[in-house]
Amino acid sequence: MAWFSRKRASHSSGAVLRIENLDVYYGRAHALQGVSLTLEHGAVAVIGRNGMGKTTLCNAITGLLPASSTARGSVLLGGEEILGLAPHAITERGVGYVPQGRRVWQSLSVDEHLRLAAQGAARGAWTVDRVYRTFPRLAERRGNGGAELSGGEQQMLAIARALLFNPRLLVMDEPTEGLAPVIVQQVIEMLRTLAHDDKIAVLLIEQNLGVAIEVADTVAVMMNGRIALALPASELASDLELQQRLLGVRTIADEEVAQPLRVAPESEQTRVYTIKRAGDDDLPSAETAAPSERSTRGFTRWNSGDPYSPVVAQPTGTNPPSPASGGGAGVGAHSAASGAQSQASAPAELPSREARVLEFPVSATVDRAAYIAGTFDTKGRELFYLKSCLEKLGVRTVTVDLSTSGAASTANVHPREVARFHPQGERAVFTGDRGSAVTAMGLAFERFVQSRLLAGRRDLGGLISAGGSGGTALATQAMRGLPIGLPKVMVSSVASGDVRPYVGPSDICMMYSVTDVSGINRISEKVLANAAHALAGMITHAKSASSTSKSAIGLTMFGVTTSCVQAVTKQLQDEYDCLVFHATGTGGQSMEKLVDSGLLSGVIDVTTTEVCDEIVGGVLSAGPERLDAMVRTRVPYVASCGALDMVNFWAMDTVPARFKDRNLYKHNPNVSLMRTTVEENKAIGAFIVAKLNRMEGPVRFVLPEGGVSALDAPGKVFWDPAADKALFATIEAGFKAGPNRKLIRTPLHINDPQFADLLVALYRDVAATPGTNALRARA
Secondary structure: OOOOOOOOOOOOOOOOEEEEEEEEEEOOEEEEEEEEEEEOOOEEEEEOOOOOOHHHHHHHHHOOOOOOEEEEEEEEEOOEEOOOOOHHHHHHOOEEEEOOOOOOOOOOEHHHHHHHHHHOOOOOOOOHHHHHHHOHHHHHOOOOEHHHOOHHHHHHHHHHHHHOOOOOEEEEEOOOOOOOHHHHHHHHHHHHHHHOOOOOEEEEEEOOHHHHHHHOOEEEEEEOOEEEEEEEHHHHHOOHHHHHHHHOOOOHHHOOOOOOOOOOOOOOOEEEEEEEOOOOOOOOOOOOOOHHHOOOOOOOOOOOOOOOOOEEEEEOOOOOOOOOOOOOOOOOOOOOOOOOOOOOOOOOOOOOOOOEEEEOOOOOOOOOEEEEEEOHHHHHHHHHHHHHHHHHOOOOEEEEEOOOOOOOOOOOEOHHHHHOOOOOOHHHOOOOOHHHHHHHHHHHHHHHHHHHHHOOOOOEEEEEEEEOHHHHHHHHHHHHOOOOOOOEEEEEOOOOOOOHHHHOOOOOEEEEOOOOOOOOOHHHHHHHHHHHHHHHHHHHOOOOOOOOOOEEEEEEEOHHHHHHHHHHHHHHOOOEEEEEEEOOOHHHHHHHHHHHOOOOOEEEEOOOOHHHHHHHOOOOOOOOOOOHHHHHHOOOEEEOOOOOOEEEEOOHHHOOHHHOOOOEEEEEOOEEEEEOOHHHHHHHHHHHHHHHOOOOOOEEEEEEOOOOOOOOOOOOOOOOHHHHHHHHHHHHHHOOOOOOEEEEEEOOOOOOHHHHHHHHHHHHHHHOOOOOHHHHHHO
8 A cells, every 4th residue: 555755844834724715616516605714723613504515615625525526716734735635645734634424444443543544644743652542442442343433432533543644734524423412522622622732723614503612712604605704712602693693593584695696687688597406307497497487586505495496597698706706805704695696606617608407405405414213233224225315315314323233333323322321321222132122222212312402413303214113113212202393204114004102192204114124125215215305305394483473272172072172262263373182092192292392382181081091991091191291391281071971992892891881882883982980080080180289380170060071961871970079079189279270160061162261261361370471482
């Protein structure tokens, strides 16, 4: 193997790195536009959302731009021009590179990695021995292969490998991507130590604003391929409004566009650009497009508009703005949207009168990553196929291995890294027993996913998996814990059957695999590709806010309480977005999941019948956790005893033998109802009042003495005053009243119009309770 020379020429003093008027084109797409940046010493961080050009800047500095690209301008390392040099020549001159995704060799041990790098490196302070002293974990794992390391250990190795070249400039591309919060903190400490080494300057490319502020002295914000602003890290850290304005996710109406894309008047000849998704061959040409398709709406890399809308660009014959005319020779010279006008522009030498089609990935505007999770030891080929499909669409991906076999892993996140999120650590996962290992990994993965939402990165844009029954149970446990609205796709061989155990109250998209998830064939290829495209579409077009400005409230309904709920909804629908849930077990769970997600500002729980099925053993139980969300969130809560007179079973022949002599009612051919008894109502009442007493938010619970359902009225099949009395008496005896918690008795029947009026009045009362405005705003 030929190694580059270890000689390193001396260079003039001054800035370690100086970038001046750097333009980079990928074909006809203008990726970097007049970028200028100076790094004297210490650390500078370049931050920005996906698709802004950060990795392209890295590649330009390190010589890794693809052959199809064109670069102009200047990149000076210690005064010497390095733009256009081969990567090995740039490394020889003193640039160390830590690539995004680590890129360690899977088959080489830690020690082999380091000694191979040291063999061709320039002699200096950093040696293999110093690396082991600096990174004791690598010393412990020196005999382990790259595939056997966790994500954090791989990142240490990638940094150590670059340091062995004794660089003057260390370029780091997304060094904390995909790492657990505790590992991120360790990486931050490493970077701060390196940044304070006078012999090494650090250029940090990051999406994690917290990491950038903690590590760097100066932060440069990149937008639309330009440096929009550069300022001290401390100043950006203290200005939350500026952070939101520069980096927050906003709609097209709120984007930082100083002026709209220039639209040529009809008198001028225009060039029409069609934004086309890769692989779409049938889009209309500029000449044949209908007039309605010729939109003049501006297109940015992150807007929420239609990515297929053609963009009317500059008049024919008008060249793209040059760096000089674009107003941006220095850092901070560009406005936040200075790149918007030239977003679809082409290099000046392109023919001016020919219609061009520029291909943009459908999801190149996405800020967050698609997490691809599964057992890579058995489903690796299928999961990597999903990764390939998503990346072709421009979606950033993070692969998470949930294998429990101990096999080597090539995923971004190692199974051991996930397993550490188990309350008892990774030893609780890798037990050697498949059953217990899978169960424990499911819990660890659920907590891992929750950490993504709580961590500073908040980069979890969607979650996708593929597998059989075991893999489905593993992945969907974590999916069920994610907020409603966050995209979740499960490709499964069990998706054509009863998916309730997997989906529960969540909005998981279950896609039947048709064939087993075992290899790539003509069927699985199509199904997996469809799943990837579905997730990409969900992530790309995700909305952070509802289309209505009204707060949302949840209401529970059964057929036998419909009159009441409809009357309540009619009175409140002008003020609130009324979401009605069918109290069939999953309905109550779904409503409470929305409560936990902060998407409901209040609850009118008319129909608490799911408690009956939980206590007596019916088929529509919402589980023993029913009502717990109101305990956790203190959301305003008005409730009653709707349908507590009945337990649900399927067709009559499915009713358990022990209930055959009970008061049964055939609701329809598929649903049978059983009247609750005095003793059962006492147990039901005890369950409910125990939950009510734990609620610290505003609570109003109403006892309708006239009957609790359409079947519980004089002359109706379930009319049983003694059973109702036992229910009401149990709740009343155990109820702990207080300023925020009140019990109301009324002689009304639950379906009387006046009862609906009472519920509305009570809800208006609790909604006006001090402290509920924050909940209303949240929902």
